Amino acid sequence: MPDVARTLTVDLGDRSYPILIGQGLLGSADLSSYVKGDRALIVTNETVAPLYLERATGSFPGKAVDSVVLPDGERYKNWETLNLIFDALLEKRHTRKTTLVALGGGVIGDMTGFAAACYQRGVQFIQIPTTLLSQVDSSVGGKTGINHPLGKNMIGAFHQPEVVLIDTDTQGSLPPRELPAGLAEVIKYGLIREPAFLEWLEDNMAALRSLDAVAMVEAIYRSCACKADVVAVDEKEGGLRAILNLGHTFGHAIETFTGYGTWLHGEAVGTGMLMAADLSCRLGYLSADDLERVVRVLQSAGLPLEPPADMTPEDFLRLMAVDKKNVDGALRLVLLESLGKAVVTSDFPTQKLEETLARFCSRVS
Amino acid sequence: MPDVARTLTVDLGDRSYPILIGQGLLGSADLSSYVKGDRALIVTNETVAPLYLERATGSFPGKAVDSVVLPDGERYKNWETLNLIFDALLEKRHTRKTTLVALGGGVIGDMTGFAAACYQRGVQFIQIPTTLLSQVDSSVGGKTGINHPLGKNMIGAFHQPEVVLIDTDTQGSLPPRELPAGLAEVIKYGLIREPAFLEWLEDNMAALRSLDAVAMVEAIYRSCACKADVVAVDEKEGGLRAILNLGHTFGHAIETFTGYGTWLHGEAVGTGMLMAADLSCRLGYLSADDLERVVRVLQSAGLPLEPPADMTPEDFLRLMAVDKKNVDGALRLVLLESLGKAVVTSDFPTQKLEETLARFCSRVS
Incomplete structure (x- = not known):
C-alpha cells in the first residue's frame, strides 16, 4: 500500500x-x-x-x-x-x-x-x-x-x-466542474452530523481544491465513515438515513427541471443545501451567521449558489411533490436544527417554504 | 371463511x-x-x-x-x-x-x-x-x-x-391446457420429495381434473407446503432448492426453442420431467417400472410426453448450456435417485444424456 x-x-x-x-x-x-x-x-x-x-x-x-x-x-x-x-x-x-x-x-x-x-x-x-x-x-x-x-x-x-x-x-x-460537485457531498456530511468536520473543511478547502492527497484521503475517509455510521443505524432508510438527503429534494427538482445531466448532481445538491439552510434560518433553527457560513463554505468549494434563472417557485413545488421521502402526500424535507445537526420534517408552514423559493427564484410565474 | x-x-x-x-x-x-x-x-x-x-x-x-x-x-x-x-x-x-x-x-x-x-x-x-x-x-x-x-x-x-x-x-x-400444465408442477413435488403425495396424486388425478374443490385445496396445500419446506432450508438457492427445477432445464430449452408462450411452462416442465426420469433410468437410479409410473401419472394429467418434433439433440445441448444452475461451464441437472427423491448433479456420462436426447428427438441433426 x-x-x-x-x-x-x-x-x-x-x-x-x-x-x-x-x-x-x-x-x-x-x-x-x-x-x-x-x-x-x-x-x-x-x-x-x-x-x-x-x-x-x-x-x-x-x-x-x-x-x-x-x-x-x-x-x-x-x-x-x-x-x-x-x-x-x-x-x-x-x-x-x-x-x-x-x-x-x-x-x-x-x-x-x-x-x-x-x-x-x-x-x-x-x-x-x-x-x-x-x-x-x-x-x-x-x-x-x-x-x-x-x-x-x-x-x-x-x-x-x-x-x-x-x-x-x-x-x-476529472473535468473542472466535477471536483466542486463532489465537495458538495463532502460538505453535506459536516452540515448534517459532524460540526468538527465542517470546521476542518473550512480550514482545508484550499488543499482539497488543489488535490492534496493527504487532505483528500482524510476528507474521503471522514465522509465515508459518517455515511457508514448513519447507514449502520438505518440500512433500509426507515428513519435516520433520510438526513443524507440534505439538499436533495430541492436538488432533484433542479436536475429534473434542467434535464438529467445539465447540472451535475453535486452542483444541484449544493444549491439545494443552501435553500434548505435558508428555510432553516427562516424557521429560526439557524442564525444569520450560520447561514453565512454555509454560503461561504459552498462558495469556497466553487459551487453555484442559485438555481436556474428560469425556474419558478411552482416548478419547485410541482417537482418536489414526487420525492420518495414524502409520506401520504405531505412534503418532507431535511432541514438543519443547527450546523452539524439535521432533522427530517414535514412540520413547517408552507408560507416559509414559499418565502425561500421566492428568495431563490428571480422569475415569478 | x-x-x-x-x-x-x-x-x-x-x-x-x-x-x-x-x-x-x-x-x-x-x-x-x-x-x-x-x-x-x-x-x-x-x-x-x-x-x-x-x-x-x-x-x-x-x-x-x-x-x-x-x-x-x-x-x-x-x-x-x-x-x-x-x-x-x-x-x-x-x-x-x-x-x-x-x-x-x-x-x-x-x-x-x-x-x-x-x-x-x-x-x-x-x-x-x-x-x-x-x-x-x-x-x-x-x-x-x-x-x-x-x-x-x-x-x-x-x-x-x-x-x-x-x-x-x-x-x-382457465383455458383447457392450463390445468394439466399446473398439474405438472403438482406432480413435481411428489417426484422430488414426497412419495406418499405421489401415490395420493395417482389415486386422485380424476378428481383434480374435474376440479373437485376438496381435492384441489389438498393438492395446492401439500404442494405449497413441500415447496415451503425446501425454501425454508435454502431461501436463496445455494443448494437444496435446486431440486425444485426438476424438468426445468429440459423444459426451458423447449420453451426457448419454440418461443416463449407457444408451449405452456407446465407442459414443457412435464415433458422435461419425463426426460429427466428417462436419464435417471439410464443411469440405474430408477427402474423401468418407476419410469412407467412417471409416464402414467403425466399422461393421466393430460400432459404432452414428447418435445417438439423439429427439435434436435443439438438444440437441447445448445439451449441447456445457459442454464442458471450450471457452475463453471458444467451442465447440472436435477435427476431422480428414486421416486420421491431428487438429486442435483453434473456427475453423469454425456453419453447417457445423448441417449436420452436421441430417444426423445425423432429428427437427428
Missing part, C-alpha cells in the same frame, strides 16, 4: 466490506481475493475506459476479466443502457458466480450495482468509483438503480459491494 | 406470510389488513381483468385501489411491459408506502413482484394467483423477474409477499 492510504470497514454483519482509500491504489492493489468465482465483468464508460480500464483489468490477476463500455452521462442512466450490461453477461455466458466491477462515477456505480442485484436474481459486485462524488456517496449505503422519465432513481435495489477501491489519483483527470 | 379452506404459513422469520387457500375466497376474504399504507395498485392482464378485477378491488375495503391492465402472455414478460407498471405508479404518484397486488398467472406474479422489488428500491406486494401453476409455484419462494431475449428469468430479484390468496374457483375459467 502507498504511504497515503487508509482502510475503512463498513460494518453490516455478514455483508460487511472494506473501503480501501489511497493515492495510486488502482493498479497496485490486488482485488482478486474479492472475486469468488473465476470470472468478472468490468462495466465502465467511454470516457473512463481509455484512462483506467487497463489498470483495472490488471487488478484481478488469475481471473478471466471481460468488459463492457457504456456511453457516458446521466441521460444514459436508463433501462436501455442497463440492458447493454445484461446483453454482455448473457452473450459471454456469465453465470451467477460472476462478479461485476463498476469502474467510473455515480452513474456507472448505480447501474452496475443494479445490474448485479438483478442478474440471475443477484450476483456479487465491486466498486471502483473514479469521481469524488461517487467516492464519498456511492461507496456506502448499497443504493443502486436507474432513472425513469417521471423521476430520478425511481427503479432500483439495495445491494452491497464486496469491496470498494478509491484511488485519489483519478480525480486528476 | 368457506367450508373448504386451509391456511399455510410460510415460515421465513420476520418475513413470514400466510397462504389462504379455499373455494370462493376472492371477494369474501378481507385483505386490507395486509396493506400497510392507504393505497394499492392491482396489476392484472386483459384476460383476467374482466373476470376478477372488480372482486379483487373489493377485497381491500377502506383502501384507495388503482389498477393497471397489461397485455396477456409470456411474450410480454419483458422490460417494456414491466415499465407500464412503473408508469402507472409514477403517474398516480404512488409512494414507497404503496402495495402492489398481482392478480393473474405466473407472468403477472413474476412481473408484479419484480416491480415491487424495484419500485423506489422496494415496496410491499400481495399475490392473488389465478392459475393452478402459479398457485403451487409462485406462491412460495419469492422469485420474481422478467425474461431477456437470450434467456428466461435472467433478470429478477428475491422478494417475499405479505400474503397469498388462492381461490380454487378461478380454475374454472
